[in-house]
Amino acid sequence: MPTNEQRRQTAKRKLERQLENRAERARKQRIWAISGVAVVAVVAAVAITAWFAINKGDKPSEQAQAAPAAGEVDCTYPAAGAAAKKVDPPRSGKIPNTPAQISMSMKTNQGNIGLELDNARATCTVNSFVSLAQKGFFDNTTCHRITGGGQLSVLQCGDPTGTGTGGPGYQFTDEYPVTPGDSSSSPIDYPAGTLAMANSGPNTNGSQFFMVYADSKLPPNYTKFGTIDKTGLDTLAKIAKNGIKPGARGSSDGEPAQEVKIIDLQLD
Template sequence: MPTNEQRRAAAKRKLERQLERREQRAKRARLITIIASVTGVLVVVGAVVATVIITNKDSANTASASTTTSADPGAPQPAADGKLPPFAAPAGLGQDCQYPAAGEASRKVNPPRTGKIPMDEAEISVSMATDQGNIGLMLNNAQAPCTANSFASLAGQGYFNDTPCHRLTTSDSLSVLQCGDPTGQGTGGPGYEFANEYPTNQYQPDNPALQQPVLYPRGTLAMANAGPGTNGSQFFLVYKDSQLPPNYTVFGTIDETGLATLDKIAGAGVEGGGQDGPPATKVQVKTIQLD
């Protein structure tokens, strides 16, 4: 039976192969673009990249977050019906992702690769194993490439392995399980930060709609933050339709097996009988691995 170290090494090699394949596809795409421009063929694709997130700095209450990137003036306007705005696929060969250093890492880890992140692989399948059951995730690389890139990098390095899910909320407006902090205190991170994506960047920075709640539907995987440009490693899993301002990066979905696991955890309630705090049933993440 392979050891934990061997499994981590295998996951890291798999991630490196995936990134190499993406880069090769991106190079081919650049070559095609150059040829097309020489022959006078020009295709213009309008686009916008978007983001959404919850607090990763002592999350005793519902997070406050704000936009970290400017919206495209030509982007579709957010829906006025309280739903997340429609997503428009970004133009070009990839999103420019940067991960500036910020604070001390809760667990030794290397930052993700920076620069243009290819988005041709639209989805990335991930398995999250906990001591309460498995949670299957599908990362939306096309919609939130910088977030998916960071999450995959951390997973490949074993950053999430043997860490607790430190927060459960069970109110009518917010029903999530929050994980991703090795310290288990809601204050930890990977030693770097990055900007919001969908749906935050679908809005102009001064749009009052950024302060109005929208629906984060059951089965949403999103990031937690503590304000502009403070995404790190903490993420939350929405097990029941929730209302949040559109300041939390949506970067994937949860499968039916995962939702059943979350329902079981939520059914036991919050420690001490409240609606926001450590889950009464302790949840330990065993591993998060790319499939």
């Protein structure tokens, strides 16, 4: 007859296997900014469905959040799946949230895009993004997805495989405007010029990000970590004007009709 200690060890091993299986399933999910396909669901999925079918009469509100005081933020980057491109994770531990803004320049084959990163509100995200850029993770990678029309107009990049499934081999938690424990699915504004993280669920941020080229609405589940300058918005408008390659998700959600490649991404 097993002892209490043996039963505890058995239960622990079972839990570890469940967590590993769950992590593996999440890793295999395609990482989206948000699905462009209409979803019909019932019972428990009703709240989730509301994210995809937004009523025009909704009046989403995003409470203004003051920038946090200067200090440090505890950032961790646990391993998660295989890296699409070999890269060391960023520095973990106490990361300063100053300077509040960090400027970067993205050079693409379609034009330049200037970025202003919000280090004050999204310290861990900015720390990861800058680290990946400095290590050349984004260099010579394509932006694999563009959406248009409706309430979602974004260009999604950051996957070296160009499939929408790749990442850096680690994950990190959500930041501004995501509120831990808040189950609200009411959409908020992601204005033109917003730089935000794509994910496959809560706290699954990796390397994929999206740039908003026209005012959009999304549930507050995608970390906003910066803004795009006028030159960048002009570049994004040009990319959007080139069109979308029709795919499985319809004519308003697919690969850019003309290839968009990030040549390099550097600190100013």
